[in-house]
Amino acid sequence: MVASNPTRIEEAKSRLLWPSLRLLPSLPQEPKRTMTSSSTASRKALSKIACNRLQKELAEWQVGPPAGFKYKVSDNLQRWVIEVGGAAGTLYAGETYQLQVDFPEHYPMEAPQVIFLNPAPMHPHIYSNGHICLDILYDSWSPAMTVSSVCISILSMLSSSPAKQRPQDNDRYVRNCRNGRSPKETRWWFHDDKV
Amino acid sequence: MAADGGVARQAELRRIEGNACFYKARFGAAIDCYTEAIALCPDVAVYWMNRGLCHFRRKDWAKVEEDSRKALALDDTLVKGHYMLGCALLRKEECALAIKELEKALDLLKSSNSRDKMAEDIWEVLAKAKYLDWEKHSTQRVWKIQNLKEACENALQEHHFLSGTLTEDSVGPTNEYSEQRKLLSEVFTNAILADTPGDVPDYLCCQITFEIFRDPVITPSGVTYERAILLEHLRKVGNFDPVTREPLKEHQLVPNLAIKEAVQAYLKEHSWAYRSN
Structure with a gap:
């Protein structure tokens, strides 16, 4: 359903505002003491709607996965690990990375948490702890998006990278994210990236 | 007349007492109260219904069938009566009869225009019966x-x-x-193609739930969604069309009757699609 639906893919592409706009994390001044709150929340069992939908997404993925991605088989429907191959002709050609996708109880009403597992690709929008600065994963999520469309967006973000480098504020951000804070807790905001 | 009024009042008191027990989940005591009410006034459908509900909660299906039949004989418009009878018949694997009762319950509910959880429950049992x-x-x-x-x-x-x-x-x-x-x-x-379970065509499925439509609504962008999930989206995620991201408000939604009919026609030929996970 996903791969054969051009509207949905176009949609995913059009959400990709790179490189004119980018998101920057706004860091809370005081790191919260109860940082595990979101990770426990994300471990809450999937709702019936979420479960049904993920089973169907997985079945469709197995029939036709998006090009360049490989689902690593597991019996955990709530956490998918996906292998991404850098597209030919881009800075990441021949390289392989791993995405970890965690689904909240009320998926798809809430966005999944998507991070790169160590080592994360060097990219101006990807922090060294694997957090990805991409609006559709946070404020611009829509329940009509799927794991598949999210993957396509991420690959497209990788492919259009002009240089293998970390975001400018990488060290400061990663320092503030210790204790395994979820990127969904970060208040990302749009920032003009022309400079 | 005076005596009749007294009896009716007494029966009514039994019912109120029974209801109190019912809400405390003391079904045995509630059954006793309703039984007394029935003995006093056997022509009041509600007494049979309420006793049937107690049996229902205790999963005593033979008695559920008995009481709901009595209640329906007195008043054929009781949604819960048809629902309970449908459930009891399904237990006996009398699918065709169960389907008839459950469909009647849904029709009655629709004409009463109340959109509560009841419709969801009835539909779930109906889908099971059809499957x-x-x-x-x-x-x-x-x-x-x-x-x-x-x-x-x-x-x-x-x-x-x-x-x-x-x-x-x-x-x-x-x-x-x-x-x-x-x-x-x-x-x-x-x-045997129609009898072979497979994938429901995408055009009959909601792009959020990925399930076959039940109450499809169309947005001004022309995209059709399952009503309940789209309302949840508007409430929780934002006032936009999930696929096109055009601004969207609840009052702009219109039932998509053509798709609804297409779903019904499809389910008639492919009843395996009633199966939910």
């Missing part, structure tokens, strides 16, 4: 067709044997026998 009914009949149908297929294959073979054209391994350009056998097999595959 069971399909399972029962399809096994028989498929088996009969399979037998017929074998008989036809044998007859075809015999026919070619008798007319001396049984050249199964010949590679001639017009091998009539093998061609006919292939065609026969195709015909029979098609005959």
